[in-house]
Amino acid sequence: MLQAPVVRRLPQLFSMIAVATGIQFIGAAQANPGGVPALYATKAEAEAAAKKHFNCTGAHQMGNQWMPCTTHGQSSSTTQHKH
Structure with a gap:
């Protein structure tokens, strides 16, 4: 079972993952158009x-x-x- 300090950091961790994934998708979409x-x-x-x-x-x-x-x-x- 996860301990309290780890559980409190989960929203921050998920936000960081979402931002990193979004940056990758944006980069892939704009990397070398045409x-x-x-x-x-x-x-x-x-x-x-x-x-x-x-x-x-x-x-x-x-x-x-x-x-x-x-x-x-x-x-x-x-x-x-x-x-």
Whole structure:
């Protein structure tokens, strides 16, 4: 069971987590508007983008989506990417 001092700090902890999460979402939404997407619905789309925009080959799965290049961070392109 949680002790009283810890319980009193929970609202502050939850507020800090909410602020940090909000900052991440805002940053992700504004990071590189108009850039080349880095996540694709299909492996074929990611492989095509790998050749066209990322100067690599293949694709790798990231959750339910696909990213260009055989491994994460393989790209040697100077194109800006939108995650």
